[in-house]
Amino acid sequence: MxxxxxxxxxxxxxxxxxxxxxxxxxxxxxxxxxxxxxxxxxxxxxxxxxxxxxxxxxxxxxxxxxxxxxxxxxxxxxxxxxxxxxxxxxxxxxxxxxxxxxxxxxxxxxxxxxxxxxxxxxxxxxxxxxxxxxxxxxxxxxxxxxxxxxxxxxxxVSAGRPPIPAQAGEHRRRFEPAATVLFRYSALTFNGHRIHYDRAYAMTEEGYPGLVVHGPLQATLLCMLATELRGVPPLRFSFRSQSPLFDGTPFGLHARGTDDGLSLWAAAENGPVAMAAEARWT
Missing domain, CATH: 3.10.129.10 (Hotdog Thioesterase)
Known part of the structure; x- marks a missing residue:
């Protein structure tokens, strides 16, 4: 408690x-x-x-x-x-x-x-x-x-103003966070946190509407998108979680160019930014 x-x-x-x-x-x-x-x-x-x-x-x-x-x-x-x-x-x-x-x-x-x-x-x-x-x-x-x-x-957190939906990026990809993906990623990272694979626990004990998508999994997808768009992996990559994503709800991976790299973010359709990231090659 x-x-x-x-x-x-x-x-x-x-x-x-x-x-x-x-x-x-x-x-x-x-x-x-x-x-x-x-x-x-x-x-x-x-x-x-x-x-x-x-x-x-x-x-x-x-x-x-x-x-x-x-x-x-x-x-x-x-x-x-x-x-x-x-x-x-x-x-x-x-x-x-x-x-x-x-x-x-x-x-x-x-x-x-x-x-x-x-x-x-x-x-x-x-x-x-x-x-x-x-x-x-x-x-x-x-x-x-x-x-x-x-x-x-x-x-x-007490309900306030509805969250602002994330903008669409210049580049977009769609990802389906199936429960099997979350289970596999938990196994790969030896992560026993039950919110990622135990639906009853996630909903009953922690009050989530479903299984929670791992932050590192989202970061990996955004880094992969950056690599795909530039052809080589970034030299610097940073990310910040802003709101949760859940299984069963497809989400978008977005990117737009900046002066020194790419700005990237993940968000469910009509949802707020879930994770924001920056990729740089210098």
Whole structure:
């Protein structure tokens, strides 16, 4: 339950600077399953460039099932601070791609808690945790990443003005977030959060109208669109979640050119922007 007293911000901030390091391999099998989830074609062999954003599938700590909470997340208080708020979401992130990952690489993800901030929002207390990741192969940094995680209570934001529908982009693609896609992506990323595959839990316990589409899945689709439009993956990519998307409701992937790259966003038809992103090649 949401605590009735303010969080101990000083205690949570004591996690700043905490580090962990996890090793993982990019196998032919993983690349094939990742590609199949996103309807990509082609065979993979050792040494081939791995699909962009596959690193989201690497380095997840295999917490024992008995240690998981009711929401499917591992118990808190290890690497991540023990924030006593029930809902945890990936709010956004930024990436710098130095060199491409390849099939067969042994990857080390070196992670550090960069910041912890407690704020008051429209739905109550919010706690933001920023995590820095360095994706390293044979001592060489391949990807630099910042992850922003937000924790909040169960209180719902009071209804105000209807959200403004997202504009249509110069370039548009349609995506069908079937339950099987969400299940597969949860499996690929070893993400036990039940809002992505357990409909009864998502609707009854967390009050959503359906299964929630993963933020990293949306970010991956937008990065793929950027790569498709420019012919090469971006060197810099950032994204920010703004509202949820749910299974059973197709959504659009949109893009328009900017002075230094592409502005991209995901949105359901007649819905607000769900995720906004920027891609740059300089």
């Amino acid at each position: 949401t605590p009735s007293v303010p969080l101990d911000a000083d205690h949570l901030r004591s996690w700043v600077g905490r580090e962990e390091s996890v090793d993982a391999d990019i196998s032919v099998e993983l690349a094939g399953k990742f590609a199949a989830t996103f309807n990509l074609t082609g065979d993979f062999r050792g040494g081939d460039v791995a699909p962009a954003m596959i690193h989201f599938c690497l380095g997840q700590q295999p917490a024992p099932t008995a240690s998981l909470g009711a929401d499917g997340h591992p118990a808190r208080g290890g690497f991540l601070p023990p924030v006593p708020l029930p809902r945890r979401m990936w709010a956004g992130g930024s990436l710098v791609f130095h060199k491409p990952l390849r099939i067969g690489d042994t990857v080390t993800r070196r992670s550090r808690i960069a910041d912890v901030a407690v704020k008051q929002g429209s739905a109550g207390i919010l706690c933001f945790v920023a995590v820095e990741h360095r994706i390293v192969v044979a001592g060489e940094e391949m990807i630099t990443e910042r992850q922003d995680i937000v924790y909040r209570g169960n209180a719902r």
